[in-house]
Amino acid sequence: xxxxxxxxxxxxxxxxxxxxxxxxxxxxxxxxxxxxxxxxxxxxxxxxxxxxxxxxxxxxxxxxxxxxxxxxxxxxxxxxxxxxxxxxxxxxxxxxxxxxxxxxxxxxxxxxxxxxxxxxxxxxxxxxxxxxxxxxxxxxxxxxxxxxxxxxxxxxxxxxxxxxxxxxxxxxxxxxxxxxxxxxxxxxxxxxxxxxxxxxxxxxxxxxxxxxxxxxxxxxxxxxxxxxxxxxxxxxxxxxxxxxxxxxxxxxxxxxxxxxxxxxxxxxxxxxxxxxxxxxxxxxxxxxxxxxxxxxxxxxxxxxxxxxxxxxxxxxxxxxxxxxxxxxxxxxxxxxxxxxxxxxxxxxxxxxxxxxxxxxxxxxxxxxxxxxxxxxxxxxxxxxxxxxxxxxxxxxxxxxxxxxxxxxxxxxxxxx
Amino acid sequence: xxxxxxxxxxxxxxxxxxxxxxxxxxxxxxxxxxxxxxxxxxxxxxxxxxxxxxxxxxxxxxxxxxxxxxxxxxxxxxxxxxxxxxxxxxxxxxxxxxxxxxxxxxxxxxxxxxxxxxxxxxxxxxxxxxxxxxxxxxxxxxxxxxxxxxxxxxxxxxxxxxxxxxxxxxxxxxxxxxxxxxxxxxxxxxxxxxxxxxxxxxxxxxxxxxxxxxxxxxxxxxxxxxxxxxxxxxxxxxxxxxxxxxxxxxxxxxxxxxxxxxxxxxxxxxxxxxxxxxxxxxxxxxxxxxxxxxxxxxxxxxxxxxxxxxxxxxxxxxxxxxxxxxxxxxxxxxxxxxxxxxxxxxxxxxxxxxxxxxxxxxxxxxxxxxxxxxxxxxxxxxxxxxxxxxxxxxxxxxxxxxxxxxxxxxxxxxxx
Numbered sequence: 001x002x003x004x005x006x007x008x009x010x011x012x013x014x015x016x017x018x019x020x021x022x023x024x025x026x027x028x029x030x031x032x033x034x035x036x037x038x039x040x041x042x043x044x045x046x047x048x049x050x051x052x053x054x055x056x057x058x059x060x061x062x063x064x065x066x067x068x069x070x071x072x073x074x075x076x077x078x079x080x081x082x083x084x085x086x087x088x089x090x091x092x093x094x095x096x097x098x099x100x101x102x103x104x105x106x107x108x109x110x111x112x113x114x115x116x117x118x119x120x121x122x123x124x125x126x127x128x129x130x131x132x133x134x135x136x137x138x139x140x141x142x143x144x145x146x147x148x149x150x151x152x153x154x155x156x157x158x159x160x161x162x163x164x165x166x167x168x169x170x171x172x173x174x175x176x177x178x179x180x181x182x183x184x185x186x187x188x189x190x191x192x193x194x195x196x197x198x199x200x201x202x203x204x205x206x207x208x209x210x211x212x213x214x215x216x217x218x219x220x221x222x223x224x225x226x227x228x229x230x231x232x233x234x235x236x237x238x239x240x241x242x243x244x245x246x247x248x249x250x251x252x253x254x255x256x257x258x259x260x261x262x263x264x265x266x267x268x269x270x271x272x273x274x275x276x277x278x279x280x281x282x283x284x285x286x287x288x289x290x291x292x293x294x295x296x297x298x299x300x301x302x303x304x305x306x307x308x309x310x311x312x313x314x315x316x317x318x319x320x321x322x323x324x325x326x327x328x329x330x331x332x333x334x335x336x337x338x339x340x341x342x343x344x345x346x347x348x349x350x351x352x353x354x355x356x357x358x359x360x361x362x363x364x365x366x367x368x369x370x371x372x373x374x375x376x377x378x379x380x381x382x383x384x385x386x387x388x389x390x391x392x393x394x395x396x397x398x399x400x401x402x403x404x405x406x407x408x409x410x411x412x413x414x415x416x
Numbered sequence: 417x418x419x420x421x422x423x424x425x426x427x428x429x430x431x432x433x434x435x436x437x438x439x440x441x442x443x444x445x446x447x448x449x450x451x452x453x454x455x456x457x458x459x460x461x462x463x464x465x466x467x468x469x470x471x472x473x474x475x476x477x478x479x480x481x482x483x484x485x486x487x488x489x490x491x492x493x494x495x496x497x498x499x500x501x502x503x504x505x506x507x508x509x510x511x512x513x514x515x516x517x518x519x520x521x522x523x524x525x526x527x528x529x530x531x532x533x534x535x536x537x538x539x540x541x542x543x544x545x546x547x548x549x550x551x552x553x554x555x556x557x558x559x560x561x562x563x564x565x566x567x568x569x570x571x572x573x574x575x576x577x578x579x580x581x582x583x584x585x586x587x588x589x590x591x592x593x594x595x596x597x598x599x600x601x602x603x604x605x606x607x608x609x610x611x612x613x614x615x616x617x618x619x620x621x622x623x624x625x626x627x628x629x630x631x632x633x634x635x636x637x638x639x640x641x642x643x644x645x646x647x648x649x650x651x652x653x654x655x656x657x658x659x660x661x662x663x664x665x666x667x668x669x670x671x672x673x674x675x676x677x678x679x680x681x682x683x684x685x686x687x688x689x690x691x692x693x694x695x696x697x698x699x700x701x702x703x704x705x706x707x708x709x710x711x712x713x714x715x716x717x718x719x720x721x722x723x724x725x726x727x728x729x730x731x732x733x734x735x736x737x738x739x740x741x742x743x744x745x746x747x748x749x750x751x752x753x754x755x756x757x758x759x760x761x762x763x764x765x766x767x768x769x770x771x772x773x774x775x776x777x778x779x780x781x782x783x784x785x786x787x788x789x790x791x792x793x794x795x796x797x798x799x800x801x802x803x804x805x806x807x808x809x810x811x812x813x814x815x816x817x818x819x820x821x822x823x824x825x826x827x828x829x830x831x832x
Contacts, residue, residue: 306712
């Protein structure tokens with residue numbers, strides 16, 4: 001049973017936008033056993049869209065398109081598909097009403113062009129969009145095509161993803177009963193490279209579970225270690241338990257659990273609170289904490305003390321620390337963490353001071369140098385790291401390390 | 417003159433890895449006038465690779481493949497292409513010697529499998545890989561194919577990108593002399609939907625510049641308005657100037673300028689400084705400010721006053737504001753901004769307080785409600801907005817609005 005994905009959008013071909021749909025939908029389809037066999041990206045013209053959709057419908061069991069559903073003149077997916085399949089367009093009253101309601105809620109007038117997005121091919125099942133104005137569409141395909149269904153989705157990820165998960169997945173699970181279900185277990189590991197993970201676990205997994213597929217996907221400071229079998233034998237689950245035993249607390253979560261959510265959960269369970277004091281990460285750490293719903297129960301406060309004066313004034317960092325040791329130093333990180341903990345009244349405070357770059361490095365403290373402080377009752381520890389990466393990745397990586405240090409502290413494991 | 421890109425790799429179809437090649441090569445090819453017309457992603461089988469390469473060679477002037485060049489048995493690009501074009505494989509001594517040298521430098525024994533990577537199709541121009549063991553290959557195509565050249569590149573971005581820029585681009589510029597250079601102008605617009613932009617500008621652009629292509633790509637609170645012509649006529653540039661005239665200060669930048677970088681630039685130019693005080697955005701606004709290198713010249717400090725106590729203690733928000741008006745109110749936003757401005761000594765302070773959700777909404781103040789304060793010399797204004805979106809998007813959208821309010825203030829345009 002195979003699926004094809006057609007991404008539509010001139011901006012993707014011109015390289016102005018990254019195509020995130022292929023990875024997202026590839027993963028989601030694999031999970032329900034509808035392997036993605038081919039993904040195609042075409043521009044916005046009627047010919048290109050109809051051509052690609054026709055080819056894919058002839059070749060695959062399921063075809064999904066993304067994009068080209070906006071209100072403006074360059075969005076032609078619906079027209080192209082209707083022309084290809086010989087369908088008339090009709091105005092869908094539910095879409096129309098939903099869009100009127102959305103704009104009322106936003107307190108803004110409904111633009112005339114949005115009316116275009118309520119035009120759908122006859123016979124299409126319409127999926128209302130909770131986060132935008134373009135509906136999704138599900139169309140039954142028939143001879144001469146091989147495909148059974150054509151699913152048409154809007155382009156913005158925040159519209160597409162909830163629509164796919166809530167509305168499309170249940171349809172696919174019902175309409176493609178004979179597919180081979182993959183059993184996928186993902187262990188999420190922080191602060192440990194994929195080759196080190198492989199060295200520690202792969203041989204043992206292969207010896208005990210020879211039929212289980214193993215894969216790694218690495219991002220800065222984070223690796224997803226994946227175990228896969230077909231047809232829900234339970235073996236991937238058993239292999240994951242063995243891997244978890246070997247890796248211990250290096251595993252921070254399962255599936256798609258985020259590190260910040262795990263930390264918030266541990267704080268809540270322990271009845272503890274946290275605060276942050278950031279220099280070089282400039283709010284990226286507090287931003288991670290507060291990405292989790294309910295963070296306000298345990299996250300009290302953060303400071304972004306970007307200039308030296310604010311480090312002294314807000315957190316009580318001493319002139320001695322700043323002048324003798326420097327703003328990027330173990331001593332400053334220590335005083336920032338202790339000041340933040342004292343002033344906020346939180347049980348734990350994390351501090352960060354470093355050199356994000358691209359400028360500001362020295363031979364002693366090159367770009368990427370960072371000190372991370374963790375203050376708790378009666379003790380403050382400071383960790384020195386070096387992450388010579390682009391500015392955005394550096395900020396993310398440092399926040400990752402800081403969150404993981406707090407997680408390990410909460411698990412009462414001192415890290416070296 | 418058009419190009420097609422074929423990405424090869426099972427891990428991309430399974431969604432285990434993001435495909436960054438399409439955007440990178442799309443951009444690079446557009447710059448030299450070899451527009452990417454189609455990008456295809458296929459798995460690792462000989463049939464899938466040969467099928468896709470054959471189709472693309474028949475349809476396009478230039479075909480580029482990426483991936484499937486590794487040393488292991490699942491890498492089959494070279495064999496598939498050789499079989500398709502009826503070419504024998506030979507061992508390339510330069511590749512062999514280069515790989516031996518590379519492993520000597522790493523102080524590691526040369527793995528047996530690497531020898532496979534020195535096998536290349538006869539007649540291929542070989543591009544040595546400075547960052548890995550797989551060479552690039554350039555093959556002349558001929559009848560029955562339309563394509564003139566087939567370029568085969570290794571998959572890892574850090575191998576592919578320098579090879580493409582140093583070795584492939586010069587070949588393409590020489591071999592495709594008649595190509596049509598695209599002239600692309602992008603205007604970036606904040607806080608205005610794509611349909612409203614179209615209503616304001618599209619008719620006028622079409623009337624004055626009928627040959628100029630128009631496209632929109634929208635993200636929350638941000639639209640790229642794109643004007644495209646062929647052959648560097650200067651018309652896209654003229655059309656962009658007309659659009660900029662019509663849209664005025666709604667345009668915040670060109671090309672790939674980020675809003676935060678524009679705001680930092682305006683602050684620097686004006687010799688002014690800024691601070692932030694955030695509740696519901698939890699550091700996302702400070703994080704945007706500090707994404708720009710050199711932000712420390714003008715961004716002094718940020719507070720994430722997540723709990724009510726910290727709003728009073730750090731920023732002097734009154735009990736009256738918190739108890740009578742509530743933490744999410746115009747009055748609290750006003751006092752947060754004024755407190756942050758006074759305490760930091762910055763010229764401008766932005767404050768944010770709202771309900772990020774998913775819980776915490778009321779009928780009066782539903783999820784998505786937010787008050788944004790902007791304090792400057794002698795005046796504080798507060799803006800009420802509603803962005804009923806998922807938590808992550810809400811934070812991004814609010815930061816976008818806050819940055820744009822400061823930008824408009826710096827341009828001395830009062831907004832309604």
